[in-house]
Amino acid sequence: MSAEAPSLELKPKLAPKTKLRLDPKTNKYILLYPEKGLLLNPTGAAILKHCDGEQTLAVIIAALAVEFQGDAEVLRPEVLSFVQGLIDRGLLQAAP
Amino acid sequence: MSTEDRLYTLIAELTYLCPLRCAYCSNPTNLAAHPDRLSTADWLRVFAQAAELGALQLNLSGGEPLLRRDLEELVAGASALDFYSNLITSGLPLERERLVRLKDAGLSSVQVSIQDSQPAESDRIAGRNSFAQKLEVARWVKELDLPLTLNVVLHRQNLDRIAEIVALAERLNVDRLELANTQYLAWALENRSALLPSQAQLDAAREIAKAAKERLKGKIEVLFVLPDYYSDRPKACMSGWGKRYLLVTPDGLALPCHLAHSLPGLQFDNVQERSLDEIWRHSAAFAAFRGEAWMPEPCKSCDRRAIDFGGCRCQAFHLTGDAAATDPACGLSPKHGLISEARAAAQHPALIPLGLRYREMRR
Numbered sequence: 001m002s003a004e005a006p007s008l009e010l011k012p013k014l015a016p017k018t019k020l021r022l023d024p025k026t027n028k029y030i031l032l033y034p035e036k037g038l039l040l041n042p043t044g045a046a047i048l049k050h051c052d053g054e055q056t057l058a059v060i061i062a063a064l065a066v067e068f069q070g071d072a073e074v075l076r077p078e079v080l081s082f083v084q085g086l087i088d089r090g091l092l093q094a095a096p
Numbered sequence: 097m098s099t100e101d102r103l104y105t106l107i108a109e110l111t112y113l114c115p116l117r118c119a120y121c122s123n124p125t126n127l128a129a130h131p132d133r134l135s136t137a138d139w140l141r142v143f144a145q146a147a148e149l150g151a152l153q154l155n156l157s158g159g160e161p162l163l164r165r166d167l168e169e170l171v172a173g174a175s176a177l178d179f180y181s182n183l184i185t186s187g188l189p190l191e192r193e194r195l196v197r198l199k200d201a202g203l204s205s206v207q208v209s210i211q212d213s214q215p216a217e218s219d220r221i222a223g224r225n226s227f228a229q230k231l232e233v234a235r236w237v238k239e240l241d242l243p244l245t246l247n248v249v250l251h252r253q254n255l256d257r258i259a260e261i262v263a264l265a266e267r268l269n270v271d272r273l274e275l276a277n278t279q280y281l282a283w284a285l286e287n288r289s290a291l292l293p294s295q296a297q298l299d300a301a302r303e304i305a306k307a308a309k310e311r312l313k314g315k316i317e318v319l320f321v322l323p324d325y326y327s328d329r330p331k332a333c334m335s336g337w338g339k340r341y342l343l344v345t346p347d348g349l350a351l352p353c354h355l356a357h358s359l360p361g362l363q364f365d366n367v368q369e370r371s372l373d374e375i376w377r378h379s380a381a382f383a384a385f386r387g388e389a390w391m392p393e394p395c396k397s398c399d400r401r402a403i404d405f406g407g408c409r410c411q412a413f414h415l416t417g418d419a420a421a422t423d424p425a426c427g428l429s430p431k432h433g434l435i436s437e438a439r440a441a442a443q444h445p446a447l448i449p450l451g452l453r454y455r456e457m458r459r
Contacts, residue, residue: 017205017243017271019180025102025150032152032180034205034245034272037104090271090317 005080006057011095012083013053018091020048033091043068047079053095057083097377098387100339105153106146106179107343107354108139110170114160115188117223118211119452120249120284120291122354123159128457130357133347136166138368140173142344145372147177151342154179159346160186168194168201175202182207184247187233188226195236206237207245207274212253213260221253223454234268245272250301251291252442253450258301262308265316273316275305277323280438281355281410283455290450292442298326325435329400330407330423337385337409342376350375352382355410359419385409390420394428 006012014020019032029045031038040048046067050060061079065072086092112127124130134142143154154174161167162185174181183198184207195206210230211221218227237244246265250258258275265273277298278284278291293301305320312318324331334341338352348366349357357364362381365374376382384390388401395406406412407423415424415434422429442448 015243015271016241019204021152021178023150023152030152032204034180034182034207034243035105035153035155037152037180088313090314 006084006087006094008056008058008061010057010083011053011055012051012057012060012087012092013095014048014051015091015093020045031091038091043078044082047082048092051083051092053093097338097383101336101376101386102340103146103149103151103342103376104340105155105342106143106151107155107157107341108142108161108170109157109159109343109345109354110134110139110161110164110167111346112159113163114158114186114455115163115224116160116186116226117454117456118221118249118283119223119287119454120221120251120278121455122279122282122284123455124355124358125282125286126358127159127455130345130347130349132164134344134367136169138348139166139170142367142372143170143173143177143179145367146342147179149342149373149376152180154181155184156181157184160188162186162188162190162194168197171198171201171203180204182245185209185233186222186226187230190229190233192236195233195240195242199240199242203242205243205245205271207247207272208234208237209247209249210261210264211249213257213264217254217257221452231268234270238269243271244268245274246270247274247276249276249278250293251278252293252297252445252448253291255293255297255301258304262304262312262318266312270316273308273318274321275301275319276321279408279411280323280325281408281414282358283453285414286453288438289441289448290452292325292438293323294443294445295326295439296443298323324407324411324423324425325439327425328427330404330411330425332404333408333411333423336405338376338382339386339405342372350379352385353408353410356381358410359413361419385420392420392422394426395422398428 017033023030029040111132112123181204187208212218215227280288309318334353343351348368349364364381409419412421413419416431424431424434
């Protein structure tokens with residue numbers, strides 16, 4: 001995982017090679033891409049559902065804070081590191 | 097079957113027919129004994145049964161899947177089941193309009209193979225004129241906004257051009273570059289001495305692939321699959337026998353891997369006779385190498401037995417004559433000499449014949 005953190009102004013979007021769907025066997029969301037899949041925890045799934053290329057990370061974090069009734073300050077590092085990890089793997093694209 | 101055994105990927109080998117004759121083809125050498133026997137309805141039923149079992153990924157493979165005239169229908173069926181469908185193709189024979197139709201039918205992604213970065217070499221390995229068409233197909237895939245994987249099987253005769261291959265992948269703007277060293281089974285085993293690279297070639301290629309992976313991070317996913325002949329520990333073949341994958345052959349056999357039907361003494365069921373669910377859960381052949389009960393020493397007490405599952409059953413059989421032996425690719429195998437001798441022979445390029453035996457529909 002990269003040390004750099006993405007800017008809060010970034011508008012992440014799922015890469016075209018991915019497909020986000022519910023896995024009926026585990027009832028968890030899974031991010032599919034060629035030959036592989038990434039099983040997501042509820043936070044990861046919630047983050048990716050917001051990654052539509054329209055919302056900035058700042059907006060996404062604020063929305064997640066409401067959804068999970070959590071503190072945006074606490075959520076921020078977790079979201080940023082998750083998003084950067086997926087950008088590095090080419091699973092998320094980052095419109096500036 | 098343990099609760100950990102969960103089908104994720106169905107590999108549909110729609111036909112063993114192929115316009116190419118690659119000398120390392122992973123289809124069985126007796127491929128003529130497995131003609132296309134499944135109808136469109138059969139395949140669609142198999143897809144539905146696989147989805148029911150939990151499969152999320154569908155590889156449409158072969159042979160050359162484009163030779164199935166009902167491919168559009170099969171893709172549409174897969175799409176209706178919400179599969180991530182990956183077309184694994186040589187790119188022949190294909191016209192742009194058909195690719196548009198496949199996309200419209202819901203195809204998720206396309207994997208195109210080339211055999212080398214140099215047109216003449218690529219055509220020589222493929223056994224026919226095909227390189228120009230392959231690049232054309234790769235461009236169409238990108239123009240149509242479909243995700244593109246470029247697959248190149250690596251061996252002694254193209255490994256030194258890995259930097260050129262990476263550059264070509266960049267020019268084509270691929271999403272994924274699969275640099276897969278040859279698995280020495282089936283046709284590749286027959287051509288092993290002409291294909292197995294030297295340690296020096298492999299070390300140089302690995303460094304270039306590593307640098308490319310880092311440099312292209314976030315743009316192109318670069319995969320470099322080390323040949324097990326040089327890794328000292330075996331591959332976790334298919335992530336374990338009957339654990340994550342199920343493959344259906346053109347004539348309807350349900351297998352745990354591409355070559356399981358080459359193993360003696362195993363009775364594989366046909367999808368025309370039993371449901372995938374029954375086969376996955378109850379077939380004796382799927383049970384044969386699941387778990388650890390079948391394992392010999394040194395696997396049985398090895399701390400890596402849950403990591404590599406004793407390696408590849410087909411490699412064990414085709415090299416040692418015993419499908420239940422430790423994969424000889426493992427440095428701990430009593431038969432590891434079979435691997436180290438082949439490796440030793442690969443270090444003296446002057447002594448190596450480069451002639452290839454091409455895939456053919458014999459017998």
